[in-house]
Amino acid sequence: DSGVTQTPKHLITATGQRVTLRCSPRSGDLSVYWYQQSLDQGLQFLIQYYNGEERAKGNILERFSAQQFPDLHSELNLSSLELGDSALYFCASSFDSFNNEQFFGPGTRLTVL
Amino acid sequence: EDQVTQSPEALRLQEGESSSLNCSYTVSGLRGLFWYRQDPGKGPEFLFTLYSAGEEKEKERLKATLTKKESFLHITAPKPEDSATYLCAVQSGSRLTFGEGTQLTVNP
Numbered sequence: 001d002s003g004v005t006q007t008p009k010h011l012i013t014a015t016g017q018r019v020t021l022r023c024s025p026r027s028g029d030l031s032v033y034w035y036q037q038s039l040d041q042g043l044q045f046l047i048q049y050y051n052g053e054e055r056a057k058g059n060i061l062e063r064f065s066a067q068q069f070p071d072l073h074s075e076l077n078l079s080s081l082e083l084g085d086s087a088l089y090f091c092a093s094s095f096d097s098f099n100n101e102q103f104f105g106p107g108t109r110l111t112v113l
Numbered sequence: 114e115d116q117v118t119q120s121p122e123a124l125r126l127q128e129g130e131s132s133s134l135n136c137s138y139t140v141s142g143l144r145g146l147f148w149y150r151q152d153p154g155k156g157p158e159f160l161f162t163l164y165s166a167g168e169e170k171e172k173e174r175l176k177a178t179l180t181k182k183e184s185f186l187h188i189t190a191p192k193p194e195d196s197a198t199y200l201c202a203v204q205s206g207s208r209l210t211f212g213e214g215t216q217l218t219v220n221p
Contacts, residue, residue: 002156002158002159004156031207033208033209042211042212042213042214043157043200043202043211044211045208045209045210045211048207048208050207055207056206056207056208088154090156090157092156092157098144098207101147101159101162102147102209103159104149104156104157104158104159105156106155106156107154107155107156109154
């Protein structure tokens, strides 16, 4: 158990819908990272937050957004969902912005029908 | 753009048969190279961080080494429970770029 929690574990929804994925980092970690893992693209970095502020952006679509709250938990919002958004979404956390021993949560499996 | 290439894509070993996994990388300003293990449907599990060429780290049957252009994950006398996908990632700035992974199967 890495200490990173993610909810829900599974999510099934329809095209065009909007969903919110939630992540709680390990106790004491200030940075949260979001990744997407699909069969054909491997693990892709989406976005990083550090202590409530956006720190780095990767291959995140405009339909996706994220935020980190004062209690350091983070949410990833996915809107106007398409079939191709079906994937595993992982959250990871690390102590600071540059210590990249990232610890991953168990993931949320999103299925868009 | 940072790039990470792992080989082979898949590897089958007999229990006790040692081997190595390769991770080749190109990165502008390497801050660290990371190895993770991932079991099906689960999040990656952190194994090692390597920071400079020549550095080596060991954990049980695994040993990771780093040169200026690649890293190796050596598996000595593997057991079936070592079966997993092994991911390599490089750090540039604060972000990680992952390779596609090597899927390792160890048969009893």
